[in-house]
Amino acid sequence: MPWIKSLNSQIFIAALLGIIFGVLLTHLGTSAVIYQPSLYGLGIASSIFIGLLKLILIPLIFTSIVVGVANLQAHAQIHRVWKVTLLCCLTTTALAVTLGIVCAHVFQPGQGLHIALFQQAMSGFEVKQQFTPSEFIGQFINGVLINPFKAMADNNVLAVVVFALMVGAALVAGGKRFEALNTVFNQSFQLIMHIVGWIMWLAPLGIFALLAKLIATESLDVLGSLAQFAAVVTGTTIFHGLIVLPLLLWIFGKMSPLRFFKGARPALITAFATSSSTATMPVSMKCARENLGVNPSVAGFVIPLGSQMNMDGTALYEAAAALFIANLVGLDLSIGQQIVVCLTAMIASLGAPGIPSAGMVTMIMVLQSVGLPAEAVAILLPIDRILDTVRTVVNVQGDMMISVVVQRFAGLEPVEQFTATDRALE
Numbered sequence: 001m002p003w004i005k006s007l008n009s010q011i012f013i014a015a016l017l018g019i020i021f022g023v024l025l026t027h028l029g030t031s032a033v034i035y036q037p038s039l040y041g042l043g044i045a046s047s048i049f050i051g052l053l054k055l056i057l058i059p060l061i062f063t064s065i066v067v068g069v070a071n072l073q074a075h076a077q078i079h080r081v082w083k084v085t086l087l088c089c090l091t092t093t094a095l096a097v098t099l100g101i102v103c104a105h106v107f108q109p110g111q112g113l114h115i116a117l118f119q120q121a122m123s124g125f126e127v128k129q130q131f132t133p134s135e136f137i138g139q140f141i142n143g144v145l146i147n148p149f150k151a152m153a154d155n156n157v158l159a160v161v162v163f164a165l166m167v168g169a170a171l172v173a174g175g176k177r178f179e180a181l182n183t184v185f186n187q188s189f190q191l192i193m194h195i196v197g198w199i200m201w202l203a204p205l206g207i208f209a210l211l212a213k214l215i216a217t218e219s220l221d222v223l224g225s226l227a228q229f230a231a232v233v234t235g236t237t238i239f240h241g242l243i244v245l246p247l248l249l250w251i252f253g254k255m256s257p258l259r260f261f262k263g264a265r266p267a268l269i270t271a272f273a274t275s276s277s278t279a280t281m282p283v284s285m286k287c288a289r290e291n292l293g294v295n296p297s298v299a300g301f302v303i304p305l306g307s308q309m310n311m312d313g314t315a316l317y318e319a320a321a322a323l324f325i326a327n328l329v330g331l332d333l334s335i336g337q338q339i340v341v342c343l344t345a346m347i348a349s350l351g352a353p354g355i356p357s358a359g360m361v362t363m364i365m366v367l368q369s370v371g372l373p374a375e376a377v378a379i380l381l382p383i384d385r386i387l388d389t390v391r392t393v394v395n396v397q398g399d400m401m402i403s404v405v406v407q408r409f410a411g412l413e414p415v416e417q418f419t420a421t422d423r424a425l426e
Contacts, residue, residue, distance in 0.1 A: 011266050014204035015211055015273065022215025035216075042213040049206025052199045053279045056192055058152050060282055061304045062164045063189040068301030069168025070182055084409045085302050088402040089310040090346075092248065096240050096394075097342045100316035103236040104323040109229035161304060189300065196282045203270065203283070210273040214389075229324045234390050236320065237313050241394040245312075245401050253404040255292070263291030264400050271396040275388040277307045280396050288400050294407045302406050306399030313391025313398075318366045319345040321380055325372055341366060 025038055144159050151159035171178045171185070246257035261268075267284040274280055285303050288294040322341045326333050333341070344366050363380070 010204040011269050014208040015269050018208040018211030022212040025216035042209040045205055045209035049202055056195055060192050061160050063192055064300035065164035065304055066168040066185045067189045068297045070171045081406055081410055084406045088405055092312050092398050093315050093346050096312035096316040097319045097345050099240055100320040103232055104320045107232045109232045109324045207273040233317055233320050233387055237316055237390050237394050241397055249401045253408055255404050263287055267396055268393050271393045272389050275392045277392055277395045281307050284396055284400055288403045294403045298407045299403050302403040303399050306402055310398050311395050313394035315345045317391050318363050322366050
């Protein structure tokens with residue numbers, strides 16, 4: 001069967017088998033002989049896959065942005081790309097936050113629940129960091145403008161992005177003086193993408209292990225009392241991903257949503273399994289370049305930035321969660337407070353690293369912006385890991401969608417030529 005040789009098909013089959021195996025382990029229970037050995041094996045396989053993605057993450061971000069900036073500057077397109085990328089990120093994030101607030105008002109999640117149900121969880125939760133919006137912005141800036149080598153060693157993605165932008169701009173400003181160095185960066189990027197191709201052969205095994213372990217170890221008991229909130233957030237996030245983003249893609253990117261989802265499927269499945277937009281970034285870039293026909297310069301520039309700046313699912317979740325907690329503690333937020341929640345959720349989503357459950361840290365800032373107790377974030381802990389999978393898919397989807405829209409407005413030469421050249425280089 002030729003179709004089974006496709007990596008897309010292998011990833012899809014592995015995802016289904018992972019879900020089935022996870023359900024089987026849950027049905028057998030922890031007392032079964034194969035339960036612990038299976039979890040141990042799944043943990044090793046998933047750790048290897050995630051570790052390999054993390055291994056190339058910083059080199060990929062640095063080289064792709066340097067090459068992307070240099071190439072776009074060379075084509076005199078950087079200003080247009082920056083403007084379109086920034087406008088798309090702000091627009092989609094604002095729509096996501098507004099959608100989350102509206103649906104939280106319509107369905108009123110949390111109404112009728114008693115806060116006493118969660119007192120034990122709240123008493124056991126310790127807030128490690130509490131800061132006002134101004135303190136958050138200050139820490140955000142201080143965390144970005146640091147020694148680039150320290151940033152690379154600490155996996156500070158946003159700081160690496162800023163430094164890569166400066167290096168790319170300097171390569172263009174230097175002109176022919178840095179031509180040899182520019183060639184080195186281009187070859188380095190191609191080398192990293194070649195390694196990505198190797199790692200992707202392990203993707204089916206890694207995704208199988210991640211999904212099986214997630215389903216076998218996560219307790220769903222708490223969803224009994226949080227079912228309404230989980231349903232509202234999940235449904236709203238899916239609506240944003242299946243209706244809002246595809247509509248924007250069709251209008252501004254002139255691409256069929258069916259073609260997009262077919263080409264983006266490997267990245268979306270990886271995002272669901274890993275709950276990490278940064279870990280999925282190598283797959284996203286590969287899908288954008290090879291399946292969606294996005295210019296390598298655009299993909300290498302937009303997707304790394306989008307993985308840090310464009311967090312639609314996270315922003316939507318944090319805005320809805322703030323209203324949910326307000327209902328639980330009996331607070332009626334004014335219109336002004338809800339606007340503050342929207343703006344703070346947008347800012348917080350920018351500072352949320354693309355790792356599993358990272359939004360829980362910035363969620364504290366959203367709650368405190370309107371006087372809600374930061375300790376109440378403990379209410380969300382039991383279901384956060386499950387909801388994180390859905391919102392990460394939308395985060396990754398938004399990054400690839402924006403790359404398609406930017407590709408159309410960048411005015412570069414036909415994408416088919418770039419795709420063919422890019423594959424030849426690999």
